[in-house]
Amino acid sequence: MAGASLALLLAHHCPALQVSLLERHALPDSNAVLSLPSFDTRATAIAAGSLQIFDELGLWPALRAYAAPISRVDVSDRGHSMGASLNAARESEASFDGMLGAVIENAALGPLLYRALEKTRVDVLAPAEVGDVAMTADGAVLSWRAAGAKEADQQTLRTRLLVVADGTGSPLCRQLGIATQEVDYHQQALVATVGLQRDHAGVAFERFTDSGPMALLPLPRRDGIHRAALVWTCEQGDWERLASLPEDAFIGHLQQTFGWRAGRIVRAGRVQGYPLKLSLAREQVRRGLALVGNCAHFLHPVAGQGFNLTLRDCDGLARTIGRAMAGKGTDFGQAGPGELDLLQAYWRERQHDQQLTIGFSDRVPPLFASRSLLLSGLRQAGLLGLALAPALRSGFARQAAGLAL
Structure with missing residues (x-):
């Protein structure tokens, strides 16, 4: 979903850019009726800020048909009476279209993203298996082949910017020598x-x-x-x-x-x-290279922030490249979208949001799991603050919604 979302955002913010998306798995038939099982399907919580991003791409009407709106979030600590509640009507600055977010099953979200790609100029290569990758002075060179094709049928793709949108344990990241913490x-x-x-x-x-x-x-x-x-x-x-x-x-x-x-x-x-686990790439950008998705940061699922953080990264990268193209023309420097100064500017813009979101997901679960009387008192004080202090509650809601940037 990270790669498809980034491709859609690049097509939207950088329409003159030539974009190729290599997807390992075969894509669903776009003409088939989207039929979902009642059970046994994973879902993703999409925060209000992410819904705004999808709405700007014109995707919200299609997604809404498969989404359950979140009108309220109730937070509680087992064994204690104190809790906190975030309400879309009350936290209007942290909501989108009257909701704090929405939950969409992945079996619907994925196909809808790929259907939207069919309306763009993005060249989707699927199923495609990437073999070797080599960084050059001009960007990157990838060898790839269609799934099931013979080794002799390998093809070469040259790109000025390679974005790795893999999961954790990415073979491409290992090839490139990108360490993880x-x-x-x-x-x-x-x-x-x-x-x-x-x-x-x-x-x-x-x-x-x-x-x-x-x-x-x-x-x-x-x-x-x-x-x-x-x-x-x-x-x-x-x-x-x-x-x-x-x-x-x-x-x-x-x-x-x-x-x-x-x-x-x-x-x-x-x-x-x-x-x-918490998995963080020690580098997210190099000249001609950027990482997004779980290979860049894989978080604890508390508050469902993983995909939302990724989507904000993708939006930031596409907007940064789009601004550079608008300022310098479509041929904006020898390295184009892979220019190191450009990618470092993107990384600086995203660093604060990443640090806050990753820090929250890493520190909150052990705080609430602790049986320490001191920590129990602190977390109860925190929930009381959310319940009674509108400014604190509003700031927390905006950060969780991805709108506090």
Whole structure:
């Protein structure tokens, strides 16, 4: 989704730029009806600032049909009565179209991004497997071939700017000698779609427990079922046991841990687990090279900031290149969009937002998991401040929404 989003933003902000997108997997048939399962599908929380970016690209009307709006976010700490709530009507400066954000299933978001690319001049090469990459004085040279093609059928692509939009453990980053800094949380994110007895009414729940945060995010109703996306932070040894439980036993354990704020949980889809760690690339730009997506920064899922931070990075990179093209003409220097000064200017603009977002995702979970009386008092004071201080609450909401820039 990072690569497709960046390609769309480049097409929008730099229409004269020639852009190629190499995607390893085959793309969905754009003529096929977008049919989504009721359960067993991952979802992404899109913050208000990200919705603004998609709206500027003209994508929001298509996305809205598959999105569940977030009208309120309830934050609670298990074992304590104090909590905080962010409301779209109250936090209007941190909302978009009357919502704090929206939740969209990845099975819809991905195909809709690629359908939008068909209306641009972006050259989409898929399925394409990248082999070697070499940096040159003029940019980068990639060897690639169509998936399943013979080695002799390799093709060469020359580019003045190579953007690696891979996941963690990127083979291209390893080839380029880009080191990463990692913190293993020794936890798993347990992900599932659950059914609720009552309508969630657009409320997203963030609940902190001894093992870590739990999120229950609204999803569109489907097949007559009220649905929500569950992200449950578990200790390393617990998630396999939980995932292997029969559905009724799993629901009972989930209900006991989460509580009754969302009402009765009546169904649970297939449970999947993802190891949690913080992974940061030690370099995000070089001459002729930029990194976006999980290979640049992979975060703890608390508050669902990973993809939103990536989208703001992509928007910043496209706008930086667009401004340079407008100021210098389409042929703006020998290195073009790969000019080091240009990429460093982009990085300086993005550094503050990245530091705040990454720091929040790294420090908040252990703060709420701690049993220390001192830290318990501090986090209760923080929730009380959010509940009672409009200025503090508004600033927090704007940062979470990606609008405090």
